[in-house]
Amino acid sequence: MNQTEPLWTKDFVLLAFSNFFLFVGFQMLIPTLPLFVTERGGDQLAVGLVVSLFTVSALIVRPFAGKALDSVGRRPVLLVGLALFLLCVAGYYWMATVALVLGLRFVHGIGWGIATTTFGTIASDLIPAARRGEGMGYFGMFSSLAMALGPLVGLWLAQSFGFGWLFLISSVLTALAMLLSKPVKMAAPAGAGRRQPETKRSGLxxxxxxxxxxxxxxxxxxxxxxxxxxxxxxxxxxxxxxxxxxxxxxxxxxxxxxxxxxxxxxxxxxxxxxxxxxxxxxxxxxxxxxxxxxxxxxxxxxxxxxxxxxxxxxxxxxxxxxxxxxxxxxxxxxxxxxxxxxxxxxxxxxxxxxxxxxxxxxxxxxxxxxxxxxxxxxxxxxxxxxxxxxxxxxx
Known part of the structure; x- marks a missing residue:
């Protein structure tokens, strides 16, 4: 394997920035959604559920998303994940009760689990095998930058302009992530066309x-x-x-x-x-x-x-x-x-x-x-x- 194989290809750069904008939109909501739930009348239990429901739904969907990536393909799975994520972010503002917010949060976790699993898989396809550690490091660096910027931007938007603007900007960033991912060349599932016996467990x-x-x-x-x-x-x-x-x-x-x-x-x-x-x-x-x-x-x-x-x-x-x-x-x-x-x-x-x-x-x-x-x-x-x-x- 050639250590000089190019890493910063057009597809890798587009995917990295697409992932960055998704993560910024996500990180903007981490410190602000608890405030939104409290404003809607939620207590400490409801605030805790904001985290746990999201995590549980992402956890449940990831194995199924992984299997779909290997059988259906990268692009349709990514589109489903990003579309779900976008609809949920845009929909928060219209949720009038805590129960509705928490229900949408569960669906939001499904979109997040699908999208992030897919981004990681596409990145592993694009990165040369001899530079996989370096490539995954750079790819994760974009997520880390979003982690540093997102909460600060989210709190500033919510406190200065209100939750409407917060959800709007987060939605725009998610839509931008979808647009940037569109030109990326995504590999067809390597196992496409192969019929091989597998148990339900080995498939997931x-x-x-x-x-x-x-x-x-x-x-x-x-x-x-x-x-x-x-x-x-x-x-x-x-x-x-x-x-x-x-x-x-x-x-x-x-x-x-x-x-x-x-x-x-x-x-x-x-x-x-x-x-x-x-x-x-x-x-x-x-x-x-x-x-x-x-x-x-x-x-x-x-x-x-x-x-x-x-x-x-x-x-x-x-x-x-x-x-x-x-x-x-x-x-x-x-x-x-x-x-x-x-x-x-x-x-x-x-x-x-x-x-x-x-x-x-x-x-x-x-x-x-x-x-x-x-x-x-x-x-x-x-x-x-x-x-x-x-x-x-x-x-």
């Missing part, structure tokens, strides 16, 4: 993607604890502007992804997944002891750097492990595991925080990363022993 879940998906589930648990409780932790610790965590976390994600991707391509997954996990654990530990903005920023930089290195590398590793005709199912399996981790982390770590407080909860979440490291290192040792036994002349 790609078994070769299960181990990287298990590892990303652990990452999702810690990430769920951060996005769900960092604001409440800031109140407990007496830290004023916890928004600094999201800003520096997103900037770290954006900067580290291309570097870690190149390292993954040249040295292999061990050089990224092991140090990345250690850096994430250090970030969580520093976060748990933080009482000032300086500590919060240091924790954000470390956690963001570790997470930004590990998550896209795990996805690239997942794609490496499967055949082209199973990339859709592999991405569906991978993202479903991440969604499951976020949901489980919000629930389990929330129960821990209720019992011992948020600072100790983040200290406990370091254990989750330690489990990730132990399981990954056990896999590496097992694979090296198996490889050495297969070498000629080995005893």
């Amino acid at each position: 879940v790609e078994q070769k993607a299960l181990f990287p998906s298990l590892l990303v589930l652990f990452l999702g648990v810690t990430y769920g604890g951060i996005v769900s409780f960092i604001t409440l932790f800031g109140q407990e610790a007496g830290i004023g502007n916890v928004g600094l965590f999201f800003l520096f976390n997103a900037l770290s994600l954006m900067l580290i992804r291309p570097v870690a991707g190149k390292l993954f391509d040249r040295k292999g997954h061990l050089w990224v997944l092991l140090p990345g996990g250690i850096v994430m654990a250090a970030g969580l530990l520093i976060l748990s002891y933080s009482t000032t903005s300086f500590g919060l920023i240091a924790a954000a930089i470390l956690f963001g750097s570790g997470f930004g290195a590990v998550q896209p590398s795990l996805q690239a590793w997942t794609i490496h492990r499967v055949s082209p005709e199973r990339r859709g199912a592999a991405n569906g399996t991978f993202f479903s595991a991440f969604d499951l981790g976020i949901g489980a982390g919000a629930m389990l770590l929330g129960a821990v925080a209720k019992a011992i407080g948020f600072a100790l909860m983040y200290r406990c979440s370091v254990i989750v990363i330690l489990l990730y490291l132990i399981i990954y290192l056990a896999y590496v040792i097992k694979e090296r022993r198996r490889h050495s036994r297969l070498q000629p002349g080995s005893s």
